[in-house]
Amino acid sequence: MLRGIEGYGASNLIHTNRLLSLSEDLPVVVVIVDTHDRIRAFLPQLEDLVTEGxxxxxxxxxxxYVGRAPDPAADRLAGHERKSR
Incomplete structure (x- = not known):
């Protein structure tokens, strides 16, 4: 998720975070990277989530893509959570 400092929206107004304007409607970009099928399956949910934009x-x-080294403690915790569900 990225928050913009200025944007030009569908309202035809400039939205900015300049000190004097203190805009509450700054642009936000949410990026989701996944497989084609999973993204397509998620699209219907966006109808409810995105009300404007x-x-x-x-x-x-x-x-x-370089991930972090595995954390054995996190693996043990995740295994415990799966068993307790």
Whole structure:
């Protein structure tokens, strides 16, 4: 999720975070990266979630992805949570 500092919305007004305006309607960008099928399955839920704004779908090519080293303590906790459900 990225919060913009200025945007030009559908209302034809500039929205900015300049000190004097203190806008409450600054642009926000939410990026979701997942498989084609999972994104398509999620699209109907956006009808309820997005009440104003623009939704786009774009292909993405991952060039490099480096994750963190596994945390054994987190793995044990996740296993415990699955068993207790």
């Amino acid at each position: 623009l939704v786009i779908l774009d292909d993405c090519e991952v060039i490099r």
